[in-house]
Amino acid sequence: xxxxxxxxxxxxxxxxxxxxxxxxxxxxxxxxxxxxxxxxxxxxxxxxxxxxxxxxxxxxxxxxxxxxxxxxxxxxxxxxxxxxxxxxxxxxxxxxxxxxxxxxxxxxxxxxxxxxxxxxxxxxxxxxxxxxxxxxxxxxxxxxxxxxxxxxxxxxxxxxxxxxxxxxxxxxxxxxxxxxxxxxxxxxxxxxxxxxxxxxxxxxxxxxxxxxxxxxxxxxxxxxxxxxxxxxxxxxxxxxxxxxxxxxxxxxxxxxxxxxxxxxxxxxxxxxxxxxxxxxxxxxxxxxxxxxxxxxxxxxxxxxxxxxxxxxxxxxxxxxxxxxxxxxxxxxxxxxxxxxxxxxxxxxxxxxxxxxxxxxxxxxxxxxxxxxxxxxxxxxxxxxxxxxxxxxxxxxxxxxxxxxxxxxxxxxxxxxxxxxxxxxxxxxxxxxxxxxxxxxxxxxxxxxxxxxxxxxxxxxxxxxxxxxxxxxxxxxxxxxxxxxxxxxxxxxxxxxxxxxxxxxxxxxxxxxxxxxxxxxxxxxxxxxxxxxxxxxxxxxxx
Amino acid sequence: xxxxxxxxxxxxxxxxxxxxxxxxxxxxxxxxxxxxxxxxxxxxxxxxxxxxxxxxxxxxxxxxxxxxxxxxxxxxxxxxxxxxxxxxxxxxxxxxxxxxxxxxxxxxxxxxxxxxxxxxxxxxxxxxxxxxxxxxxxxxxxxxxxxxxxxxxxxxxxxxxxxxxxxxxxxxxxxxxxxxxxxxxxxxxxxxxxxxxxxxxxxxxxxxxxxxxxxxxxxxxxxxxxxxxxxxxxxxxxxxxxxxxxxxxxxxxxxxxxxxxxxxxxxxxxxxxxxxxxxxxxxxxxxxxxxxxxxxxxxxxxxxxxxxxxxxxxxxxxxxxxxxxxxxxxxxxxxxxxxxxxxxxxxxxxxxxxxxxxxxxxxxxxxxxxxxxxxxxxxxxxxxxxxxxxxxxxxxxxxxxxxxxxxxxxxxxxxxxxxxxxxxxxxxxxxx
Numbered sequence: 001x002x003x004x005x006x007x008x009x010x011x012x013x014x015x016x017x018x019x020x021x022x023x024x025x026x027x028x029x030x031x032x033x034x035x036x037x038x039x040x041x042x043x044x045x046x047x048x049x050x051x052x053x054x055x056x057x058x059x060x061x062x063x064x065x066x067x068x069x070x071x072x073x074x075x076x077x078x079x080x081x082x083x084x085x086x087x088x089x090x091x092x093x094x095x096x097x098x099x100x101x102x103x104x105x106x107x108x109x110x111x112x113x114x115x116x117x118x119x120x121x122x123x124x125x126x127x128x129x130x131x132x133x134x135x136x137x138x139x140x141x142x143x144x145x146x147x148x149x150x151x152x153x154x155x156x157x158x159x160x161x162x163x164x165x166x167x168x169x170x171x172x173x174x175x176x177x178x179x180x181x182x183x184x185x186x187x188x189x190x191x192x193x194x195x196x197x198x199x200x201x202x203x204x205x206x207x208x209x210x211x212x213x214x215x216x217x218x219x220x221x222x223x224x225x226x227x228x229x230x231x232x233x234x235x236x237x238x239x240x241x242x243x244x245x246x247x248x249x250x251x252x253x254x255x256x257x258x259x260x261x262x263x264x265x266x267x268x269x270x271x272x273x274x275x276x277x278x279x280x281x282x283x284x285x286x287x288x289x290x291x292x293x294x295x296x297x298x299x300x301x302x303x304x305x306x307x308x309x310x311x312x313x314x315x316x317x318x319x320x321x322x323x324x325x326x327x328x329x330x331x332x333x334x335x336x337x338x339x340x341x342x343x344x345x346x347x348x349x350x351x352x353x354x355x356x357x358x359x360x361x362x363x364x365x366x367x368x369x370x371x372x373x374x375x376x377x378x379x380x381x382x383x384x385x386x387x388x389x390x391x392x393x394x395x396x397x398x399x400x401x402x403x404x405x406x407x408x409x410x411x412x413x414x415x416x417x418x419x420x421x422x423x424x425x426x427x428x429x430x431x432x433x434x435x436x437x438x439x440x441x442x443x444x445x446x447x448x449x450x451x452x453x454x455x456x457x458x459x460x461x462x463x464x465x466x467x468x469x470x471x472x473x474x475x476x477x478x479x480x481x482x483x484x485x486x487x488x489x490x491x492x493x494x495x496x497x498x499x500x501x502x503x504x505x506x507x508x509x510x511x512x513x514x515x516x517x518x519x520x521x522x523x524x525x526x527x528x529x530x531x532x533x534x535x536x537x538x539x540x541x542x
Numbered sequence: 543x544x545x546x547x548x549x550x551x552x553x554x555x556x557x558x559x560x561x562x563x564x565x566x567x568x569x570x571x572x573x574x575x576x577x578x579x580x581x582x583x584x585x586x587x588x589x590x591x592x593x594x595x596x597x598x599x600x601x602x603x604x605x606x607x608x609x610x611x612x613x614x615x616x617x618x619x620x621x622x623x624x625x626x627x628x629x630x631x632x633x634x635x636x637x638x639x640x641x642x643x644x645x646x647x648x649x650x651x652x653x654x655x656x657x658x659x660x661x662x663x664x665x666x667x668x669x670x671x672x673x674x675x676x677x678x679x680x681x682x683x684x685x686x687x688x689x690x691x692x693x694x695x696x697x698x699x700x701x702x703x704x705x706x707x708x709x710x711x712x713x714x715x716x717x718x719x720x721x722x723x724x725x726x727x728x729x730x731x732x733x734x735x736x737x738x739x740x741x742x743x744x745x746x747x748x749x750x751x752x753x754x755x756x757x758x759x760x761x762x763x764x765x766x767x768x769x770x771x772x773x774x775x776x777x778x779x780x781x782x783x784x785x786x787x788x789x790x791x792x793x794x795x796x797x798x799x800x801x802x803x804x805x806x807x808x809x810x811x812x813x814x815x816x817x818x819x820x821x822x823x824x825x826x827x828x829x830x831x832x833x834x835x836x837x838x839x840x841x842x843x844x845x846x847x848x849x850x851x852x853x854x855x856x857x858x859x860x861x862x863x864x865x866x867x868x869x870x871x872x873x874x875x876x877x878x879x880x881x882x883x884x885x886x887x888x889x890x891x892x893x894x895x896x897x898x899x900x901x902x903x904x905x906x907x908x909x910x911x912x913x914x915x916x917x918x919x920x921x922x923x924x925x926x927x928x929x930x931x932x933x934x935x936x937x938x939x940x941x942x943x944x945x946x947x948x949x950x951x952x953x954x955x956x957x958x959x960x961x962x963x964x965x966x967x968x969x970x971x972x973x974x
Contacts, residue, residue, distance in 0.1 A: 150891075
């Protein structure tokens with residue numbers, strides 16, 4: 001890596017050769033405004049707001065398209081630069097509707113911010129503005145061309161990241177506009193990123209539109225729970241409504257760069273489902289009855305104990321989940337495998353076809369923590385059975401108790417008829433879940449757990465990177481974090497000596513117990529996570 | 543006068559019947575220069591053209607030999623020659639004449655240029671409206687191919703070159719060299735960010751030279767008659783013969799081949815036979831629509847790159863548009879601005895937004911709705927466009943509006959004060 005010395009507004013720095021002026025200035029602590037430049041997209045140099053002065057050159061240069069050279073003197077705060085930027089702002093606003101009060105981007109709009117920062121407060125343009133009707137361009141986005149500044153980010157995202165020319169620039173001159181090809185919809189599953197990177201309110205998210213003002217949201221860094229890639233996201237939630245309103249991409253160069261897929265983007269609606277399980281329930285004749293945790297946990301614990309005393313630990317099957325956190329998987333192992341000596345412990349997989357775009361792959365493994373579940377020990381030991389075999393054994397009567405840490409459709413666990421028979425046969429069927437399912441409907445006990453946004457914890461992605469999820473929402477109804485449920489059960493079963501105050505302490509113990517996690521802590525994970533020891537080994541899970 | 547003794551070079555056979563055919567072309571020495579060139583190393587040709595002082599005839603006046611010299615010498619990648627026959631500048635119609643009357647002259651120049659830079663393929667990018675010229679060029683390429691001037695192992699030299707014609711779809715911006723390259727690649731004709739320049743990264747990412755038709759038509763003559771001969775025509779650093787396309791209010795509009803540096807007044811009065819009815823010249827756009835207008839009292843100057851630049855205008859394509867005193871200069875400015883607003887590619891902000899604004903402001907004044915501050919806005923908008931765009935066409939759009947507003951400020955103010963066009967629109971129609 002060759003370094004060159006440059007001076008930016010008098011501050012001398014050494015930067016990697018080839019760095020453009022915007023990035024170099026950022027390193028020097030100097031802000032160069034930009035609309036069209038995005039580090040993840042090709043440089044187009046069209047907006048002209050990043051014009052900078054180079055000492056000794058008569059013409060201004062575009063900061064995005066100019067690489068630093070040894071000895072360069074960059075000036076970003078001269079009258080000439082100020083005039084040029086003000087000119088660009090004035091030009092960009094002449095046909096702009098200035099409808100910030102009703103624009104969904106208002107509050108997080110680059111054009112609005114720059115106008116406040118450096119734009120003229122009055123326009124000299126006294127003619128009728130060019131207007132365009134609003135357009136629906138597919139499932140996820142609304143196109144308002146009136147606000148478009150033709151920065152090309154949307155076009156290049158589809159072209160360069162998704163590899164699909166679904167949106168293009170049409171016509172020319174001041175009649176130039178962004179449009180979909182032949183009026184078709186934008187269908188690639190990365191299109192939602194356009195709403196993130198559109199610097200104005202031209203392409204906004206249909207899902208988030210008019211739900212809230214961005215400043216009403218609290219933004220929490222987290223990790224998407226919808227596949228094993230572990231994309232970093234920002235969970236935007238409305239504290240007063242205790243509701244998540246959107247997911248946006250959070251940059252992590254080691255994982256998802258600047259992007260997330262649309263499944264992850266919309267992947268919070270399930271946790272606001274009206275059907276959420278909100279209280280512990282016990283099956284009684286002809287239906288279910290809501291019970292308190294104080295009643296449920298001891299009763300479940302004693303039933304389980306009884307079964308083990310009578311039939312042995314091999315009469316119990318524990319079915320974990322790749323959607324639970326490392327901490328919860330570790331607790332499941334501590335309680336059931338290490339504590340009760342249960343050998344039939346496993347978790348089902350949910351593979352789907354991988355979707356490979358030009359520069360972004362949506363992984364086929366739909367569990368966010370399959371690798372963590374395996375590392376933490378949610379796997380059969382001492383010739384213990386796997387999930388499907390457990391169902392068969394339960395259907396045949398050798399397994400007397402089934403503990404599902406997550407439910408699901410019957411076919412997730414085996415042949416539906418066999419699973420059905422297994423659930424009908426066992427003396428104890430316990431399910432912890434957040435939504436009702438075919439399994440929970442047939443269980444004796446249903447305990448309401450919580451989603452990824454209602455608890456703290458960590459996921460280990462397919463590449464072995466451990467990343468934190470955060471508790472964002474206040475718990476609804478009588479739901480409890482899964483780690484707390486497992487701890488309560490463990491305590492009542494007498495296999496956990498003391499309950500840890502929370503996931504961070506559980507993680508510390510996990511890191512001491514499991515070599516792959518050795519040396520890691522919430523502090524070392526930080527916002528971007530960290531790889532497990534020897535992250536490249538053991539990549540093939542299950 | 544120097545012009546009295548000038549023998550036409552480029553147009554010398556254009557008056558003959560079938561001047562566009564290979565037969566007529568070879569009868570008068572055609573393709574002899576190619577034979578000569580192929581016997582020399584390519585570097586020698588580049589050096590010859592450098593020494594001739596030939597400057598690009600497409601408007602910018604960049605030294606042709608120097609441009610060729612920028613192409614990397616290494617032979618490990620393909621190189622391309624592109625002929626810019628997208629002549630779209632309002633007022634310019636000189637390249638069209640070459641394509642029409644002497645396409646082989648263009649071909650010969652193209653081949654010599656290709657040989658000099660080491661290209662084995664040349665593309666002629668011709669504007670879509672030149673349908674007849676495209677047919678004639680295609681026929682000429684066919685003839686040259688059959689005669690062995692184009693194709694593999696040309697004249698036994700071991701060097702091969704194919705020439706392909708590409709018909710554009712009619713956009714001014716595709717005359718900008720990188721817009722042309724993009725269009726040739728099948729994309730939107732949006733100019734590229736420079737650097738890198740086409741000589742290094744051009745067509746299909748390979749070293750490419752883009753030359754104007756008239757520029758290349760000069761090349762065979764330089765090869766045959768030498769750099770010294772070429773330099774002896776016209777003033778220092780502005781050498782060679784030139785096709786002047788004269789239009790507007792003149793008795794005899796047309797293309798005239800004369801040396802570089804001829805007096806603009808002489809061109810109008812002697813060759814254009816003056817203004818109809820003996821009316822006074824009010825203004826002249828000296829080199830095509832993008833060049834700032836000159837007042838009638840400023841036309842005693844030599845028509846060459848450096849002289850026009852000194853006079854605050856541009857030589858451009860060397861194709862003056864003459865306007866007499868019946869012309870409304872606000873309307874002329876508006877028509878020019880409308881052209882550039884229509885042809886702005888829409889890629890970068892200042893040109894896309896500024897050109898339409900200029901057009902509106904000029905129309906407002908012409909319609910008698912103008913205010914004095916509009917005149918200041920015009921000047922400031924042109925300042926805001928110039929120098930801040932990706933390609934030079936932003937400048938080309940700003941210059942004429944500023945030129946009209948500065949040189950004919952009084953007429954603009956008269957429109958504003960009288961709230962009408964004092965010439966009732968003048969002799970210019972709405973265009974179209």
